[in-house]
Amino acid sequence: MDLKEKVSILEALLLVSTKPLKINQVMEIFQDGDEKGWEEAFSFLEKHFNKEHNGLMIQRVAKGIRLTTKPQMEEYIKTFYQKNIKHNFSRAAFEVLAIIAYNQPITIPEINAIRGISSGGVIKTLLEKKMIKITGRKNVVGKPFLFSTTEEFLIRFGLNSLKDLPKVEEFNALEAE
Amino acid sequence: MASVEESLIFSIENFQGPLDLLLHLIRKEEMDIFDIPIIKLVDQYESYIQKMKDLNLTIASEYIYMLSILLNIKAKILIKGKKETKEEDPRTPLVKQIMEYEKIKKLADELKEIYTIWGGTYSREDKGEEILFIEDLNIYQIAEAFNNILKKLKLREKPPFISVKRPDIKEMMVSLLNFLPKNKKPFPFYDYLLTLKSSLEVITAFLSMLELIRLGSVKYLIKDGKDEIYLIYLKELPKDLIFEGYI
Numbered sequence: 001m002d003l004k005e006k007v008s009i010l011e012a013l014l015l016v017s018t019k020p021l022k023i024n025q026v027m028e029i030f031q032d033g034d035e036k037g038w039e040e041a042f043s044f045l046e047k048h049f050n051k052e053h054n055g056l057m058i059q060r061v062a063k064g065i066r067l068t069t070k071p072q073m074e075e076y077i078k079t080f081y082q083k084n085i086k087h088n089f090s091r092a093a094f095e096v097l098a099i100i101a102y103n104q105p106i107t108i109p110e111i112n113a114i115r116g117i118s119s120g121g122v123i124k125t126l127l128e129k130k131m132i133k134i135t136g137r138k139n140v141v142g143k144p145f146l147f148s149t150t151e152e153f154l155i156r157f158g159l160n161s162l163k164d165l166p167k168v169e170e171f172n173a174l175e176a177e
Numbered sequence: 178m179a180s181v182e183e184s185l186i187f188s189i190e191n192f193q194g195p196l197d198l199l200l201h202l203i204r205k206e207e208m209d210i211f212d213i214p215i216i217k218l219v220d221q222y223e224s225y226i227q228k229m230k231d232l233n234l235t236i237a238s239e240y241i242y243m244l245s246i247l248l249n250i251k252a253k254i255l256i257k258g259k260k261e262t263k264e265e266d267p268r269t270p271l272v273k274q275i276m277e278y279e280k281i282k283k284l285a286d287e288l289k290e291i292y293t294i295w296g297g298t299y300s301r302e303d304k305g306e307e308i309l310f311i312e313d314l315n316i317y318q319i320a321e322a323f324n325n326i327l328k329k330l331k332l333r334e335k336p337p338f339i340s341v342k343r344p345d346i347k348e349m350m351v352s353l354l355n356f357l358p359k360n361k362k363p364f365p366f367y368d369y370l371l372t373l374k375s376s377l378e379v380i381t382a383f384l385s386m387l388e389l390i391r392l393g394s395v396k397y398l399i400k401d402g403k404d405e406i407y408l409i410y411l412k413e414l415p416k417d418l419i420f421e422g423y424i
Contacts, residue, residue, distance in 0.1 A: 157292055
């Protein structure tokens with residue numbers, strides 16, 4: 001299978017895939033073990049799409065590749081649908097999400113301790129929107145649930161992995177200035 | 178004065194809890210976070226709470242709790258006076274908490290900014306037509322799905338049914354397995370529950386389902402986004418089943 005073929009297959013798979021497409025997923029289908037070749041095909045598509053005049057882009061997200069509309073297209077999509085289809089999270093939701101993202105897995109009492117106020121309602125919203133999930137129970141009195149962020153969280157925030165979260169140290173440096 | 182009052186209402190509603198309020202006061206008065214003038218801070222905090230009371234706002238208990246912490250620190254400092262002691266500064270734990278909160282607040286702003294950009298990108302959506310495995314399915318998702326089913330069942334009005342016989346897991350397993358289509362098509366568990374009469378039976382049915390899954394007689398799927406449990410018939414029950422240790 002040459003590069004051209006790989007590129008066209010990937011393009012088709014990217015269109016139908018509802019989750020970020022992963023290279024090892026593709027390799028599993030074709031059983032050819034040509035990781036380098038597929039990676040090359042991905043890069044080719046990336047360059048092909050990410051031109052200024054394209055409304056679509058290839059995004060590396062959640063350790064996979066996703067074909068998506070460009071952020072600049074949001075306004076037009078909104079007008080097309082005649083409504084806001086993006087969920088607007090509250091300030092509290094972003095705070096809780098930040099706490100979970102940087103301290104996962106973490107329990108509700110621990111989250112409340114950091115915020116100094118109860119966060120139950122926000123947790124429910126974040127669970128409903130599939131930004132977080134229960135990943136276990138902490139072995140302390142009451143065995144509270146442990147929460148972690150989801151793949152959907154990475155996708156919605158355009159992150160390839162949790163390592164791509166804004167660094168905490170950068171803020172400390174800012175304060176020192 | 179009216180405008181001051183108005184801005185106060187506005188800002189009180191915007192505080193994300195007592196730590197946020199404290200942080201706001203510290204920043205507004207340009208206090209040194211490492212050497213907080215605690216008496217001034219307590220006074221300001223108290224006046225805010227008082228204003229909230231005057232405006233008939235419900236004050237979350239966390240705000241009152243924080244006030245007690247502040248008063249406790251204030252008392253300790255007043256007792257200690259200017260004497261140099263080896264004891265820890267009573268303000269330290271609170272300062273640490275405020276700083277930790279400030280860090281989170283900044284990170285939350287950062288996340289919000291990222292979301293403003295990437296939250297508005299769209300790709301092919303899962304329309305939920307097909308039944309999909311939820312990835313990394315765990316016990317909590319089954320529990321949640323069952324919880325949703327229970328909620329749905331409650332909506333149906335039914336006279337209370339007093340069952341004479343206690344439902345038996347083994348019998349229920351056989352009946353559930355017979356109920357499933359043999360063509361290996363996913364079948365909604367909910368439809369089976371509709372045939373049952375009491376909540377005790379529903380619970381027994383759930384346990385039977387888990388047991389059937391464990392024995393490999395059925396496979397379960399959870400519809401993504403809907404949290405509905407589907408069952409697929411795989412094989413008959415093993416003949417030599419032993420049910421020791423069950424209820």
